[in-house]
Amino acid sequence: MSDIEIQAGLGRASGGQSSHPEQRPQRAAGRPGVVEIISALFGLFLVVSALVPTLLAPGDPLGIDPLAAFTPPSAGHWFGTDESGRDIYTRVVHGTGSSLVIGIVATAIGLGLGILLGTAAGMLGRVVDFTVNRFLEVLFAFPGLLLALLFILIYGPGVATATVAVGLSTAPGYARIIRGQLISVRSSSFVEAATVQGLPRWRILVRHILPNTLAPLLVLGTLGIGQAIVWASALSYLGLGAAPPAPEWGAMLSAGRTYITSAWWMSFFPGLFIVLTAVCATTIGRSIERRMRHA
Amino acid sequence: MTAALEVKNLTVGFGGRPGQDPVVQDVSFEVAAGECLAIVGESGSGKSVTARSLLGLAGAHSWVQADAVSITGQSVLGLPESAWRRRRGRDVGLILQDALVSLDPLRPIGREIGDSLRLHTKLSAADRTRRVLELLDSVGLPDGASRIRQRSGQLSGGQRQRALIASAIALDPPLLIADEPTTALDVTVQAQVLELLAEIKRRGNAIVLISHDLAVVSRIADRVAVMSAGRIIETGPTAEVLQNPQHPLTRAMLAAVPVDKPRRTQLSAVPVATIAPRSTVPDGLSVDDYPVRPVVLEASELRRSFRRPDGSRLVAVDDVSFRLHRAETLGLVGESGSGKTTTARLALALETPDAGEVRIFGEPWSAVQEKARRRLRGSVGAIYQDALGSFDPRLTVGDILRHALRAPAGGTTERGGSGHLSTESSQLLDQVGLPSGVLSRRPVDLSGGQRQRVGIARALASRPRILICDEPVSALDVTVQAQVLDLLDELQQELSLSLLFISHDLGVIGHMSDRVAVMKDGRIVETGATADVFADPRHPYTQQLLEAVPRFPQRSR
Structure with missing residues (x-):
């Protein structure tokens, strides 16, 4: 599902440089819309929660209070409490850090590997291209999440392995996109013009090809963070990421599953934050993309 | 008799309040049945917007005001979209520039042409097919029975344009609007399509022809309206406007057309830069002078082929030899697919020949490694058709x-x-x-x-001492083209540049080149001093090309 979204995202990002920009509808690029402002504010909230969670939620995310178990959302407990009386709001805020780190690190791993493989395929001649492509096709044959499960099966569950697993399973998509972008940039007329000017190959690569290939990818990376968070949460939900008492959104979602009929808030609020974070990252990514095109 | 089309004070704009910043302003004209009115102007002059407004297709966020717009006597001003849909195709047909994107690539052309019949008539499927076959035949696409199953990708550019015209005239609308119908076509095909439009006109349909090309207009239009900045600045019978233009802008446009203008005649009205005055420069040197000029670029027996997707080989350039001398312009002319661009790429050593060699200043060029070439790269410059694409x-x-x-x-x-x-x-x-x-x-x-x-x-x-120019002015308006051609001419004189000038446009080539080489199917079929080749073409293909060049009616008539 997410591969398609990423493809579409890049299609538009790269379209920005090839199509005629003056034909684009002139949307005010400088003034952010309402959704963008809300996303930016929520993003700020997330960053603060990740860096200094105690500022927003002074309580202990692991502190139990059996008497207050299963309290619905109220003034005392904004998001309610779980089966041991732990405050859900505190846990959600304290869980932001690990969720964000998982998202960012996983995306970095995926992008890094993708750049490596994609650049190799795009630049190092036909044999390498063929080999890398067949390898990618094999990886594509597995659904991304299955690939991650396979990796966890080998290296055991845990936050670190889940992060690496998500990173690995997103890499083939990035590699494919980078290769395509590289090939289209490489055969573009301005690269040829640089050859005519007598620029050596490596300087053309550094000065013209790589910047034009990678700039749209920064946007793609922002979009990827949201996706990676969802995936990591999915793994935690399956019990393959963060372990239950730890305040991780996916794990909390999983813990609430048992009480979903009596205590909806236990799964609702972690789930809401997963969705909002993904939406927020995607919105910010898209708005950066639009701004870059107009620049 | 009512006019096929009557437009009074048409004003069109986009965005904003109606009446504010119009892109077309107070445009009025009439077209009678069997008459062709040409609206000419440069890009941005408002001619396409005018044409589209006549079909109710001015576009999103547009507003249209007019005292009257009527087609065959019926007012079409302010019609709702549903009413327009009933009229389009039946009362007014549209022919667009690019048939490749105007025809659905996934549908057979028979269905495309039959569409308007299906929507507007009660003909049975068999009758529709019969009518489509008739139409294909009437636009010069014989063997219709097999054609109707073909898709637009299987047709050549000229055939596609014919199919598009067939679909526009399917219901025999009294008014046809042709928006740059021949702009994307090679010159010989262009001549055929213009003949077809003239034939349709003779049958009694009114045609509004939109074009930036004055020469095309002179072939079929009875009257011309010249547009600039959204207004009609001059209108009148074609011969009169072209031979005795009143408005200075019309005169500038006409002066900018390079066809039949001798070498070193300034085309643009304003001097481009202040370089040596033209009068002191001797006229183009005669052929006899060439041996004394050193050869700067020599191509000998070049051959280059590419593999087609189906595995067969396409020979793009076959046994091409030429010499480029110091400070001369060698024009390379041919239709699309003739191997001009491959020749340019070979000359720039962006492509390696399968056989043959390119040498510059007597030194090996195509036969050495890129590393060895780099030393000489600076002396060979390149100018591209798509300037924007050539910049990072x-x-x-x-x-x-x-x-x-x-x-x-x-x-x-x-x-x-x-x-x-x-x-x-x-x-x-x-x-x-x-x-x-x-x-x-x-x-x-x-x-x-x-x-x-x-x-x-x-x-x-x-x-550089050599400039390879691949269609440098093909994407430009005629007055801008004139300025760029003048600029190249001046730079050549000032810097003693040698130009390999590639174009599909014989008018431009004839104006710019000292010598000319005519390419067809990867081979040079004729070469010689430009004046000689243009005055006395030997090869039948060259003769055909020259005949097809749209020319203004001669003044001495």
């Missing part, structure tokens, strides 16, 4: 010129600081007639002519 989209004009100057083959002799580089950049811009203010802008924000000037400035950065 991230860079400003200043960056582009600085990079070109700093390139290994670049022109900076001393390794000065950045201040020195900007001085040289400004000088380059000055040479091509651009203010140094554009340094900080991006090519995207410049006009087509300005972009091409920046492209020329970049090519000049390395102080």
